[in-house]
Amino acid sequence: MYSMKLNFLKYWQDIPLLYSYAFILDPRAKVRGFHRVLQLLAESTDTQYNSYYANVKTELYKLFNKYERKFDAIRSQRVTQPSNHTGKRKKAWGRIFGGADVVGPSSATTSSSSPSAASKLSVYLDNDNVTSYEDDFDILLWWHDHKLTYL
16 A cells, blocks of 8 residues: 555656646636645645645736736637526535635735736636536536636
């Protein structure tokens, strides 16, 4: 069992940023769920992820700012209309994604991001998490249905 833990740590002690971004962009997780999963990982591996958590948030805002600078002119020409997609029933893996009782550190960032870019990303991160924990939840459909909401 000990060697299995060592193998796990070998591959997952340093989590690639891309995996973290993908997890945060899941509307069921966002930053709150990401913080919670790092807590669960820390409990099972005796590894602290506090600095990694802060680094992911900083790098996410930097990446978003870069995207904003490149594509803002194109997006500002589109008409924005929010979608009314409704969630499905809650399932057992709320432990990872968390509910209202699981709160991570503040979603404020210490990066030097521009106010408009930071606030646009914050709108997504600060909105309530989707509480559909069914196995057939379609993340791509959710983003398609909400594409105009987060312009």
